[in-house]
Amino acid sequence: MNQNLNRQVQRHYDRLQTKHARIQDQRQEKIYQEIPLIRDLDQEINKKGFSGVYQSLGGKSAQKIQGELDHLKQMKKDLLVQEGYPEDYLDKTYDCSLCKDTGYLENGEKCDCLKQFLAQDLYEMSNMDRMLKRENFETFNWSVFSKTIDPDEGISPYENMELIRRKVEKFLKDFPEDNGDNLLFYGGTGLGKTFLSNCIAKVLLDENYTVIYQTSFTLIDLLERKKFKREEAAGLNLAYELLFSSDLLIIDDLGTELTNQFTNAELFNIINTRMLSGKKILISTNLGLHELKSLYSDRVFSRIFQNFIPLHFFGRDLRYTNI
Numbered sequence: 229m230n231q232n233l234n235r236q237v238q239r240h241y242d243r244l245q246t247k248h249a250r251i252q253d254q255r256q257e258k259i260y261q262e263i264p265l266i267r268d269l270d271q272e273i274n275k276k277g278f279s280g281v282y283q284s285l286g287g288k289s290a291q292k293i294q295g296e297l298d299h300l301k302q303m304k305k306d307l308l309v310q311e312g313y314p315e316d317y318l319d320k321t322y323d324c325s326l327c328k329d330t331g332y333l334e335n336g337e338k339c340d341c342l343k344q345f346l347a348q349d350l351y352e353m354s355n356m357d358r359m360l361k362r363e364n365f366e367t368f369n370w371s372v373f374s375k376t377i378d379p380d381e382g383i384s385p386y387e388n389m390e391l392i393r394r395k396v397e398k399f400l401k402d403f404p405e406d407n408g409d410n411l412l413f414y415g416g417t418g419l420g421k422t423f424l425s426n427c428i429a430k431v432l433l434d435e436n437y438t439v440i441y442q443t444s445f446t447l448i449d450l451l452e453r454k455k456f457k458r459e460e461a462a463g464l465n466l467a468y469e470l471l472f473s474s475d476l477l478i479i480d481d482l483g484t485e486l487t488n489q490f491t492n493a494e495l496f497n498i499i500n501t502r503m504l505s506g507k508k509i510l511i512s513t514n515l516g517l518h519e520l521k522s523l524y525s526d527r528v529f530s531r532i533f534q535n536f537i538p539l540h541f542f543g544r545d546l547r548y549t550n551i
């Protein structure tokens with residue numbers, strides 16, 4: 229993690245801890261006024277706690293003191309309940325009880341809340357935040373899709389979008405099912421592929437999944453910087469790691485990047501690793517299936533083809549249609 233990001237993370241969790249410390253103080257003050265006996269109990273508990281520490285160094289059995297402490301704590305709980313409060317009313321509260329607002333689990337791994345925070349951060353850096361406010365299922369406008377039947381396809385773009393939406397809804401409903409399929413959006417320019425990707429991203433982010441959005445251009449750029457610019461590499465570790473570990477990786481505009489041996493291999497590595505660990509991928513591309521096949525190695529292509537549901541977008545470029 230780079231310095232700047234590290235500081236942001238620190239500040240985020242500091243703020244949470246301060247917030248909860250304040251909540252705890254306020255509750256305590258209120259309870260001390262309403263139930264003064266609890267203040268006395270707390271004092272007694274503190275005293276015993278200290279003597280417990282000394283005693284455990286020798287002398288009176290620590291076990292006995294622990295018993296007394298438990299008894300006092302139980303009295304406190306009973307009093308709270310008696311006065312209509314939950315028994316844990318004076319206990320510490322957390323935004324995330326899994327990591328107690330530290331960002332890390334006891335085994336040292338990053339907590340989901342930290343991953344989420346970091347992913348959100350990457351989003352803001354890539355302007356996704358603003359995009360998702362504009363493009364989501366609530367702003368999805370069915371009337372942009374023509375109801376005129378496309379002679380080559382046999383159905384209208386509108387009907388086609390209905391079929392696509394059904395697949396997408398299933399994808400979301402089953403998410404993140406291990407053996408479920410990934411999605412491949414393909415078709416001409418301006419047909420709503422990126423829009424629909426954003427809709428999906430928004431739903432999953434709102435459910436606290438980690439979603440990483442990259443155009444294939446920014447993705448390749450990231451991979452190359454990571455490989456060739458050593459001084460930057462450390463700062464890119466997180467972004468790189470999330471390409472593998474985020475719940476959903478969106479690769480938009482696949483095929484617009486310049487491919488070479490190295491990027492091909494890396495791309496395959498990412499796709500393959502994600503598939504093995506059951507992490508979902510959404511790819512969209514302007515290329516047809518044949519073009520994809522000729523652009524990428526057979527290995528990459530057969531991967532994409534086997535484990536993805538290909539969804540064909542067709543119709544007129546929505547950017548130039550006035551409705």
Ligand SMILES: Nc1ncnc2c1ncn2[C@@H]1O[C@H](COP(=O)(O)OP(=O)(O)OP(=O)(O)O)[C@@H](O)[C@H]1O
Pocket residue numbers: 363367368369370372415416417418419420421422423424481513514541546547
């Ligand atoms: N369902 C929708 N409701 C409202 N507007 C839409 C919808 N789908 C697409 N649009 C608008 O149509 C335009 C083109 O859509 P989008 O960018 O998603 O196309 P695309 O298929 O990703 O194109 P490209 O292949 O060039 O990236 C955008 O301005 C987008 O906001």
Ligand SMILES: [Mg+2]
Pocket residue numbers: 421422423480481
């Ligand atoms: Mg697009």
Ligand SMILES: [Zn+2]
Pocket residue numbers: 324325326327328329330331332339340341342
């Ligand atoms: Zn947490």
